[in-house]
Amino acid sequence: MKSRLAAALAALVFSAFAVAPAMAQDRQQPRNSGNEASVTQGTSRAAGRQRRERPAAAPTPEQILAAAQAQMALTTTGCQVSEAKLLGKTAADTTVYEVACGTAPGYIVETKTPPEASSCIILAHSADVARAADPTASPAQCTLAANTDIQKFLRQYAKDAGVACTVDQAKLRGQSNDGAIVYEIGCSDGPGFWINQQNATWTKTPCIQVLAERGTCDFTTTAENAAFVKTLLAGSEAASCNVTEARLMGQNANGVFYEAKCDGADGVIARLNAENVVQQIYPCATAQQIGGGCKLTTAPAAAAAPAGGRL
Numbered sequence: 001m002k003s004r005l006a007a008a009l010a011a012l013v014f015s016a017f018a019v020a021p022a023m024a025q026d027r028q029q030p031r032n033s034g035n036e037a038s039v040t041q042g043t044s045r046a047a048g049r050q051r052r053e054r055p056a057a058a059p060t061p062e063q064i065l066a067a068a069q070a071q072m073a074l075t076t077t078g079c080q081v082s083e084a085k086l087l088g089k090t091a092a093d094t095t096v097y098e099v100a101c102g103t104a105p106g107y108i109v110e111t112k113t114p115p116e117a118s119s120c121i122i123l124a125h126s127a128d129v130a131r132a133a134d135p136t137a138s139p140a141q142c143t144l145a146a147n148t149d150i151q152k153f154l155r156q157y158a159k160d161a162g163v164a165c166t167v168d169q170a171k172l173r174g175q176s177n178d179g180a181i182v183y184e185i186g187c188s189d190g191p192g193f194w195i196n197q198q199n200a201t202w203t204k205t206p207c208i209q210v211l212a213e214r215g216t217c218d219f220t221t222t223a224e225n226a227a228f229v230k231t232l233l234a235g236s237e238a239a240s241c242n243v244t245e246a247r248l249m250g251q252n253a254n255g256v257f258y259e260a261k262c263d264g265a266d267g268v269i270a271r272l273n274a275e276n277v278v279q280q281i282y283p284c285a286t287a288q289q290i291g292g293g294c295k296l297t298t299a300p301a302a303a304a305a306p307a308g309g310r311l
Contacts, residue, residue: 059086068097071115072107079107079117083144100146105153108140120147121154122181125172158185161195161202169219186219191228212248229260229270236278238268249291255279259294267297 059067068084079101087096090110100106107117120142127139142148154170165187173182173194180196185204187193193204194215207217208225222245229246233239241262249257255271262268267284269291284294 064097067095068099068109071097071109071111072099072101072117074115075107075109075117077101077107077117079104083146085144098142098144098147100144103156105150106142106144106147108142121150121172124150154183154185157183157197157202158193158195161185161193161197161204163187163193163195163204165190165192171218184217184219186217187224191224192217192220208246208248212250226260229258232258232272232276233260233268233270233278236270236281238262238270238278238281241265241268245296247296257291259284259296261294261296267294269294 064086065081065084068086069081072079072081079099081099082102083100085098087098087108089095095111096108097111098106098108106120108120108123109115109117118140123139123141127137127141130137130139151170154172155167158167158170163185165185166189167185168188169184169186169192171184173184176182176196178198180198182194182196185193185195191207193206194210194217195202195204197203206228207220208228210217211225226243226246230241230243233241233243238260241260242264243260244263245261247259249259249269251257255273256276258270258272260268260270269282269284269287270278271280271282273279282290284297287293
C-alpha cells in the first residue's frame with residue numbers, strides 16, 4: 001500500500017480507564033456503648049457527621065446526557081450524542097462517560113483538557129489484543145447496546161469506501177504511517193480489501209495489491225484472488241486459462257501486469273489498461289523479460305548445450 005502499516009501497532013491500544021464508582025457508599029455508623037446520655041450524645045455527633053458528609057445527589061440521566069454532549073462538542077469526532085452513561089471518576093479526578101452517536105460508532109470520553117475521546121471500535125480492538133496477551137485482563141470497552149455491534153459499523157465503513165461486495169468479515173488492522181486507521185474487509189462473494197479514511201475521504205486497496213506490497217489479508221483466499229484474475233482474462237487469448245493462483249506484478253506507463261498460473265497449461269502474464277481490459281498476453285515460457293518473469297509457473301528446463309559448446 002502507499003502507506004505501510006506502522007510497526008508500532010501497540011500505539012492503538014489504549015490504557016484501561018481506572019474508574020471509581022460514580023457514587024460513594026454510605027459509611028457504616030459506629031456502635032455506641034455506655035449510658036443513655038453518651039449514646040444520645042454519640043448519636044447526635046454521628047448525625048452531624050452524616051449531614052456534613054452526605055454525598056451529592058446522583059446526576060439525573062438528563063444531566064449526564066447534557067454533560068457528555070458538552071464534552072463531545074469539544075472534540076473533533078463530529079459525534080451527535082444520542083445516549084450517554086456516566087462511568088465514574090479516575091484517580092486524576094476526571095469524569096468518564098460512554099456515549100452513543102446515533103448510527104455512528106460511539107466513544108468513551110474523559111474530561112481532560114481537551115477531552116479525550118476513544119473510539120469504541122479501537123477500544124474493542126485493544127480489548128482483543130489485551131485478552132490475547134492476558135486472558136484475565138479486564139480492558140475498557142463500550143457496553144451501551146448501541147455501541148456493541150462493531151461489525152455493523154465496519155460494514156458501513158466498507159460501503160462508504162465503495163466496497164460493493166457482500167461483507168462477511170471485517171476488522172481493524174492498525175495505523176498507517178500517515179495516521180489513518182486501516183481496516184480489512186472480507187467478502188463472501190470475492191476477494192477483500194484494505195480500507196482507510198484520510199481527510200474525510202475513503203480509499204480501498206484490493207487484497208491482491210496488498211499482497212503485492214507485502215501486506216496480508218486474513219479474509220481473502222488464494223482461490224478468490226485467482227477467480228478475480230480469471231474474470232480479467234475473459235475475452236482475451238488467455239480466457240481458457242483455469243487460473244489456480246494469481247499475483248499483481250506491478251504497473252508502469254504501459255499498464256498493469258498480472259501473472260496467472262493455469263491448471264494443466266503454461267501460465268501467462270497479462271497486461272491490462274486502466275479500464276482493466278487486456279492489452280497483451282505473454283506466455284510464461286517467453287516472458288522472462290517482463291517484470292522478472294513468472295514466479296507461480298515453473299520455468300521450463302534450459303536446453304542442453306550443443307556439442308562442442310555454445311558459440
